Amino acid sequence: MAGKTDKTAVPSPITSKTAQRASFHDFTSDMVLHSPLWEFWYAADGALKVVSNACETCCGYEAEHFYRNPRFMEAIIVEEHLSLWNGVWCKLHNGEHYACAEFQIRLPDSKKRWMKFEANRAVDSQGCHCGIRAFCHDVTAHHNVVQQLTHFTWHDSLTKLPNRSKCLERIEQAIERATKCSRWNFSILYMDIDRFKNINDSLGHTAGDAILCKLADRLQAVTYGIDTVFRIGGDEFVLLCEDTTGHESVHRFIDTLIHSIKRPILWNNKQIHMSASFGIMHADPEVNTAERYLQNAHIALNHGRSNGTDGVAVYDSHIFSKALKLISMELDLHSALINEEFFLEYQPVVNTHNRSITGFEALVRWKNRQGAIISPGKFIPLAEETGLILELGEWVLREACATLAAWRNENPLFKNLKVNVNLSARQLSDLELTDTVSRILKETELPPQCLRLEVTETMLMENPDYADITLRRLRSLGVELCIDDFGTGYSSLMYLQQFPISTLKIDRSFVKDMEKNPANYEIVKAVIALAHALGLTVVAEGVEEEEQRIMLLEAGCDYSQGYLFSRPIAPVELPVVVHTMQHPEQQAWQTG
Numbered sequence: 001m002a003g004k005t006d007k008t009a010v011p012s013p014i015t016s017k018t019a020q021r022a023s024f025h026d027f028t029s030d031m032v033l034h035s036p037l038w039e040f041w042y043a044a045d046g047a048l049k050v051v052s053n054a055c056e057t058c059c060g061y062e063a064e065h066f067y068r069n070p071r072f073m074e075a076i077i078v079e080e081h082l083s084l085w086n087g088v089w090c091k092l093h094n095g096e097h098y099a100c101a102e103f104q105i106r107l108p109d110s111k112k113r114w115m116k117f118e119a120n121r122a123v124d125s126q127g128c129h130c131g132i133r134a135f136c137h138d139v140t141a142h143h144n145v146v147q148q149l150t151h152f153t154w155h156d157s158l159t160k161l162p163n164r165s166k167c168l169e170r171i172e173q174a175i176e177r178a179t180k181c182s183r184w185n186f187s188i189l190y191m192d193i194d195r196f197k198n199i200n201d202s203l204g205h206t207a208g209d210a211i212l213c214k215l216a217d218r219l220q221a222v223t224y225g226i227d228t229v230f231r232i233g234g235d236e237f238v239l240l241c242e243d244t245t246g247h248e249s250v251h252r253f254i255d256t257l258i259h260s261i262k263r264p265i266l267w268n269n270k271q272i273h274m275s276a277s278f279g280i281m282h283a284d285p286e287v288n289t290a291e292r293y294l295q296n297a298h299i300a301l302n303h304g305r306s307n308g309t310d311g312v313a314v315y316d317s318h319i320f321s322k323a324l325k326l327i328s329m330e331l332d333l334h335s336a337l338i339n340e341e342f343f344l345e346y347q348p349v350v351n352t353h354n355r356s357i358t359g360f361e362a363l364v365r366w367k368n369r370q371g372a373i374i375s376p377g378k379f380i381p382l383a384e385e386t387g388l389i390l391e392l393g394e395w396v397l398r399e400a401c402a403t404l405a406a407w408r409n410e411n412p413l414f415k416n417l418k419v420n421v422n423l424s425a426r427q428l429s430d431l432e433l434t435d436t437v438s439r440i441l442k443e444t445e446l447p448p449q450c451l452r453l454e455v456t457e458t459m460l461m462e463n464p465d466y467a468d469i470t471l472r473r474l475r476s477l478g479v480e481l482c483i484d485d486f487g488t489g490y491s492s493l494m495y496l497q498q499f500p501i502s503t504l505k506i507d508r509s510f511v512k513d514m515e516k517n518p519a520n521y522e523i524v525k526a527v528i529a530l531a532h533a534l535g536l537t538v539v540a541e542g543v544e545e546e547e548q549r550i551m552l553l554e555a556g557c558d559y560s561q562g563y564l565f566s567r568p569i570a571p572v573e574l575p576v577v578v579h580t581m582q583h584p585e586q587q588a589w590q591t592g
């Protein structure tokens with residue numbers, strides 16, 4: 001058997017040439033046996049001549065196995081990699097000087113290891129092919145690292161779901177399939193968890209992560225492995241539904257998803273209720289990039305959730321042009337601040353009993369470059385979303401405080417009046433809010449008790465602990481606080497009582513048809529009674545009819561605001577209005 005030479009038979013340097021050659025051959029064979037590497041020597045005809053003893057360390061089989069069965073290597077290579085092995089031999093037989101392949105072999109204990117096989121064609125001094133010398137290295141560790149890196153490249157580390165890159169790849173494949181086969185249908189569902197930020201803010205990021213994992217599991221369970229779920233960002237998931245049986249089936253599938261998401265999640269003995277919104281982009285031959293599919297599904301998602309939570313919308317050209325309009329409005333909004341296109345109007349707040357003015361609410365308006373007046377309902381949410389609200393909110397605050405301070409200096413009728421300024425959710429969660437308010441009061445020299453800040457219940461409920469701290473800081477400046485639009489959120493008055501507020505504004509939706517809808521009137525009466533019991537002053541919003549004022553008066557409502565008394569007016573009109581409203585008995589005018 002080749003290679004079984006005596007270790008002591010080291011050739012003498014002074015033997016004859018033939019003997020020298022023979023001994024040298026023995027010597028080299030002997031040396032290769034003890035190579036620390038797994039080495040093979042093959043004769044020119046491919047017969048295995050030598051295999052190093054290191055093979056046992058590398059693959060667990062003694063060299064004997066290879067001598068006894070020249071095709072032993074093929075027997076231990078995993079079946080699906082046999083072609084790689086054969087490929088190497090093909091190349092060598094075709095005269096290539098070097099060939100290599102990486103494949104898995106099965107060890108005696110059935111475990112698999114990755115090997116790299118490298119072979120060189122050897123030629124003698126005459127240039128004739130005289131054999132093949134090859135090495136086999138264990139490259140399992142390297143493969144594992146590569147595999148892990150590949151996993152990280154394609155998967156999200158938190159939920160272990162495939163990530164955005166994988167998602168784009170899979171959409172590309174779906175597009176390709178649909179191009180080849182017109183019957184191949186697919187849809188992209190872009191899902192975003194509603195108000196997920198609240199979870200992170202109120203329960204912490206650990207809870208947020210755990211809830212995301214739970215939801216990822218649920219999504220996977222619902223898809224039964226047929227469709228693919230990807231996590232492509234914080235609380236954003238994409239589902240790729242392939243080979244669908246029509247749009248109806250996609251909607252039914254979304255119903256199942258919604259049902260699964262809405263099942264309460266238990267976290268620290270608390271039941272957490274989640275919901276999600278969806279944007280759908282069905283296969284469209286006009287759209288040919290994965291990025292575009294995702295983008296359109298995202299546009300549909302934003303459209304679907306424009307009314308808050310639980311939105312579902314399918315992308316179409318109408319949605320697209322609306323999104324374009326929003327984008328251009330967002331750009332305009334940025335320049336509007338620089339170009340001073342915003343201005344304030346003031347709406348009086350009056351005593352329900354005698355209509356005398358007690359203050360006014362500052363309401364922002366935007367006059368764009370085309371001269372159109374845009375109402376805050378249209379641009380405040382956008383400013384909020386883009387973060388521009390912080391700058392705009394500060395401007396409103398300064399402008400309102402400066403206006404009242406100026407009138408107070410000029411006109412004694414303004415001495416006891418207050419100005420109400422609306423705050424947005426972003427402002428309330430801004431760490432600098434109290435400092436900003438304090439600075440503006442100092443700059444404008446407006447006494448703090450002349451300023452009343454309005455916040456909504458929803459803003460307080462988003463992060464109650466933080467809101468409480470901020471409101472207490474603001475209160476310590478001497479500023480008054482007021483709950484706006486009461487009744488539109490889902491909080492109870494008893495709960496709101498914990499915040500340092502002094503005034504409650506009943507939303508105009510309750511006041512609106514009080515006279516026709518007895519249930520609304522009952523609610524208004526109950527809210528007023530409870531608010532008074534809790535020591536709060538009540539303002540009714542949106543009072544348009546004298547009949548409403550009488551009813552509110554009978555219910556004990558302290559103050560009112562609405563078109564019945566005055567529409568929001570320009571600051572230059574304030575002195576006349578204030579004058580008239582301080583002496584309501586002389587009130588000659590009535591707006592409406």
Ligand code: C2E
Pocket residue numbers: 347362363364375376377380393396422423424454484485508541542543544561562563564568
């Ligand atoms: P809000 O704070 O509840 O303001 C009252 C809204 O009701 C104003 O609408 C006002 O014009 C309207 N209104 C007053 N009386 C009546 C009435 O009798 N009938 C009817 N139908 N409406 C009446 P506006 O000015 O369009 O403002 C809408 C909302 O935009 C405000 O609701 C407030 O939430 C927000 N907003 C306005 N200005 C600002 C601001 O400077 N900052 C922030 N963050 N939000 C603002």
Ligand code: MG
Pocket residue numbers: 361422454484
């Ligand atoms: Mg308000």
Ligand code: MG
Pocket residue numbers: 484485505507541
């Ligand atoms: Mg309001």
